[in-house]
Amino acid sequence: MMNYAPEPAATADGAAVTAHGLTVVRGRRTVLRNLDFAVPRGRITGLLGPSGCGKTTLMRAIVGTQAKVTGTLEVLGRPAGDATLRPRIGYVTQAPSVYADLTVRQNLDYFAAVLQPGRDHRGARHDAVTRAIAAVDLTSHQTALAGSLSGGQSSRVSLAVALLATPELLVLDEPTVGLDPVLRRDLWNLFHTLANRGATLLISSHVMDEAERCHRLLLMREGEILAENTPEALRSRTRRATVEEAFLHLVDEANSRQEAPR
Numbered sequence: 001m002m003n004y005a006p007e008p009a010a011t012a013d014g015a016a017v018t019a020h021g022l023t024v025v026r027g028r029r030t031v032l033r034n035l036d037f038a039v040p041r042g043r044i045t046g047l048l049g050p051s052g053c054g055k056t057t058l059m060r061a062i063v064g065t066q067a068k069v070t071g072t073l074e075v076l077g078r079p080a081g082d083a084t085l086r087p088r089i090g091y092v093t094q095a096p097s098v099y100a101d102l103t104v105r106q107n108l109d110y111f112a113a114v115l116q117p118g119r120d121h122r123g124a125r126h127d128a129v130t131r132a133i134a135a136v137d138l139t140s141h142q143t144a145l146a147g148s149l150s151g152g153q154s155s156r157v158s159l160a161v162a163l164l165a166t167p168e169l170l171v172l173d174e175p176t177v178g179l180d181p182v183l184r185r186d187l188w189n190l191f192h193t194l195a196n197r198g199a200t201l202l203i204s205s206h207v208m209d210e211a212e213r214c215h216r217l218l219l220m221r222e223g224e225i226l227a228e229n230t231p232e233a234l235r236s237r238t239r240r241a242t243v244e245e246a247f248l249h250l251v252d253e254a255n256s257r258q259e260a261p262r
C-alpha cells in the first residue's frame, strides 16, 4: 500500500467541495440544473445515477475542465478551475490515458518526471512510482507494454498516475468498470485506505452494490440531485433494504411528482 499523507485542506465547514446553484450547459442542453451539494473531506462520496444523468459533467466541473459552468463551485477552498488546484486534485477519466508503446513503469516514470522534474528528485520519483504501481497491484506487470494490458489493467495504470502526486481530492470516473470482483474489492479497500489517510474521494459508479461501500452518496437523475445522504440514511428514509431499492423508490417518487397534474 502507498505511503499516502496529503495535506489537510478544505473549506471552513469541513467540505472539500461545495456547490450552490451549479448549472452546466453543454451544446444546447442544460445538463446540470441548479445543484446544491457538498462533498465532505476525508470521506468517500459515491456519485450514482443512470447513464447520461450528468455524473461525468459534474466531475469535469469540479476538476475545472468543463466549460459553461455557472453558480458557485468551491473546491479545497478555491474556486473550481483555479490553477493552484491542479497538483492537489487527481482525476481519472473513463478512458484510460496511458501511452500504449511504453511499459507500465515507463508511463509512471514519464508522469512522475512531469510532476517532479530534475535529477535531484530521481530517487523520490523512483519511490513514488514503485508505491503507486504497488497500490494498484500492478508490480508484476510493471515491465509490460501498456498496449498489451487488459482494459481493467489499463484503467489501473491511469489510477496509479493520479496517485503519484498524493492528491488531496481524487475524482474517479467509474474506476471499477471491467474489473473482476477480486480487483473491485481490492480497489475499494485501497480507496478506504486513502480516505483513512485524509484524502477525499468522489467516485462515480453505475453499480449500486458499490454504493454501500461509500460513506456518503449523491444520487443523480436527469441533471439533478435526487438525494444526498449516507447509504444507511437513504435506506431507512425510504424503508428499503438496499441502496438500489432506495434509489428506484426515489426515482419513482420523482417521476410521479413530475406526472402529477398541477
Ligand SMILES: Nc1ncnc2c1ncn2[C@@H]1O[C@H](COP(=O)(O)OP(=O)(O)OP(=O)(O)O)[C@@H](O)[C@H]1O
Residues within 6 Å of the ligand: 026, 027, 028, 029, 031, 049, 050, 051, 052, 053, 054, 055, 056, 057, 058
Ligand atoms: N460534448 C457534449 N456536448 C453536448 N452534450 C453532451 C456532451 N457530452 C455529454 N453531453 C450530454 O450531457 C449529458 C450528461 O452526460 P454525462 O457524460 O455527464 O453523463 P453520465 O452520467 O456521466 O453518463 P455515463 O454514466 O453514461 O458516463 C448527456 O445527456 C449527454 O448526452
